Amino acid sequence: MTDNWGFYERRSDTEELRVLINVGYKASAPLPGRSALLSVTVNLYPVRERNRSKRDFIRQLERLETQLEQRLKTTADGIYIGRINAATRLEFYYYVRAEMLDKANFEQWIKTAWPFRAEHYVKPDPEWDLYRYLLPDALEELFMHNAQMIYALLHKGDDIKRPRHVYHWLLFRQDEDRRQAESALRGLGYRIEREKEGSPDDSFPYPLVISKFEDVRLDTVNERVRELYRLISGSGGRYDGWGSVLKLTGLGRLRQQMRKMMDATQAYIRRSSSTRR
Template structure:
C-alpha cells in the first residue's frame, strides 16, 4: 500500500511513572473526529493507539472530569473566544492527575456546552483535593467529576473509539494532509486505487461485478498470505478528486459494499497532481 502506509501518522510511545515506581509503556496516536450525539455535534480527541494495550488490568476504573464552558458556541462546541482558557485548564488538569495518581488520560469530549476529560485509573483513588486545588484558580468555571468500574474499558471502546467509517475518514484526512504538503491540487480528478480483501473467491467475483456499475475497473486480483482468513485480494481504480468530502463518500461506499460480502476495505492510494 503506497500513500496509506507512507502517510499514516507516526505511532509514538510515552512512559508513565507510577507511584509504585513501575513504568507503564503507553503507545500514542492522538487524533480527532466529529460525531453526532442526540442530534447535536460532538468533538472527540482520543489516543487511538490504546487499543494495542487496553484494557489494562490495574486501570479498571473510569474517571471523568466535566467542565461547563462559559462562552461556547450555539451548537455546544468550544469557541475561539474561550480557547485559551480551556487549554490552560487542560494543561494543568491532565499532568496533575497523571503524574500524582495512577491515572492514564485517554481523551476528551466536547459536547452540549461541556468538556469532558476521561481517564482510566486504579480503584479507590481520591481526586477531589487535586481538582479542587486546580479549579480554585478558575472560580468562574463549574466542574463535576465521577468514577465507575469499567474493567473492560467499554466506554473507551464502545462510546469513544470511532467506528470503521470514521476511522477511514481519519485515515483519509491524514493522506490528504500529506498530499497538500506535496503541493497537490485535491480537486483535480485522477486515478485512485483501492484494495479490498475477501475470505473466498466467490465473494470477490460477485463484488467485482457490483463495482463495475459504479464506474470502477478491475486492476488486479491475487491470492495472498494473510494473518486472518482474507486471502483474496482485489485492486480496483476509478478517476476521482481527493478532497475530504469526495474521498470520504467514495471510501464509505466501498466499506458498506465490502461489509455485504464479509470483506475488508484496506485503503487507497493515488499520484500527486500539482496542476
C-alpha cells in the same frame, strides 16, 4: 506501552462525534490501580463567543487539555485516554487512582484554571468500560487511517480541496463476488481500473481497483470509505485502502522547488569537495 493516538468520527443516533483516543492501552487495559474514571465536559458556546478567532478558540482548549493532563498526572497518577468532540461540547477522559484524588481540591483548581463553567464527575470503572467503548471498530479504524493519510498529505503541501483521481483497493474471496461488486460500483459512479494491479493475499485472492474523481478532504474520504466498506463487507469483500497523486498548493510547489534546489546545491558541494581531495 507507548502513546499511539488515533482520530476517527462516530455517528450516534442524534449527533456526529469526533473521537481522539490513545489506542496504545488496548492490549494492557485495564491498568492496575487506576480504577476511577474522571470526566471533564466543557460547553463550547461561551468559549467560541469569548474568542475572536478559531485559532484563539483552539489554543484556549489546548491549554486546558495540557493543564488537565499535567494536573491529574501529578495529583492522582492519572492517565489521559481520550476525548470526544461534539458540536456543543468537549469531553475529556482520564483514569486515576481513586485513593490519591482529592475531589474538593480538583474542583477548586478547575474553577480557578478555567474561566468558564465545566462539568466533571468521577465514578468507578475498574474494567475500563468507557475506554473499550471508545476503541474504534473495524470501520472506525479505517477512518483513523484516513486521518493519518490526510495529515501526511497536508504536511507535504497537498491542496486536499482539489479534485483528482482517488483510487481504492478492494479484495474478494470469490471471483463471482468481485464481478457482482463491479456492477454495483459502476452504478455508484466508480471507474474500474483494469490497468492497475491489486495485492491479493491467501484469504482474498481476487483484487479490484476502482477510482472516483473528487477531493480528498476528510469528510469526503470517510464517506467514500463508509460506502465501500458497507457495500463489500457483506459479500465476501475487504476494503484494502486508498491513494491519490499529490496536488500541491502554490506554497507546496514553492517548497518542493526549494528542496530540489537545496539538494542539487548540496550534491554539487559534495562533488566539488571530493574533486578537491
